[in-house]
Amino acid sequence: MNIPHVVVVMGVAGTGKTTIGPLLAARFGVPYAEADDFHPPANIAKMSAGVPLTDEDRLPWLDAIGDWARGRAGLGGVVSCSALKRAYRDRLRAAAPDVVFVHLTGDRALIEDRMSHRQGHFMPTALLDSQFATLQPLEADEAGVAVDVTGSPEEITEQAVTALATLPEPTA
Structure with a gap:
């Protein structure tokens, strides 16, 4: 995949979005943005x-x-x-139609x-159940790929790059 796309690295908390995202950006030579900063x-x-966000809480974040x-x-x-939800991805696609998704997946x-060992992050492990309950995996009509997070960050990144190469280039 040549990278005229914007790649959204998605998944529940603790799957490694903040680790894999910068590795993918470096691999493609493009900027990286951390969603938590929005x-x-x-x-x-x-x-x-420890309070899950509502859909209403997420709207300004998704719009940003x-x-x-x-x-x-x-x-x-x-x-x-x-x-996590199809509606959230639809909102992102409405703003930027050529986004593609890398869904990081893994065993709970x-x-x-992994979450219990990370430091300096505001998301407690207590919210993991709500994340899995909310998760709606990518559907067949959504531009994106699923990548298992069992390997090292480098292996996961390589799997994502390989999977992204199978997606069609944007038309616009």
Whole structure:
């Protein structure tokens, strides 16, 4: 895949979006944006307190990510974003029609273990169940690929690059 796309690295908390996203961006030579940086302070405070965000909480966040992706159209970029629901991905696509998704997937126990060992992140492991309950995997009509997170970051990145190469180039 040549990278006129914006790649959205998606998945539940703890799958490695913040690790894989910059590796993909470096591989493609494009900018990386961390979705957590688009959250308003109220969202971060809510999640830090162990309270899941509502769809209403997520709308300004998704719109800000969509604005960033639209600004990278034709240039390429990589952004991490949980994008757990089809409606969230549809909102991102409405802002930037050529986005493609890399859905990082994995066993719940592995993801919980990884979350329990990371430091300095506001998302507690207590919210992992709500993340899995909310998750709607990519559907056949969505431009994207699923990549298992069992391997090393480098292996996962390589799998993502290989899978992305199977997607059609944007038409616009």
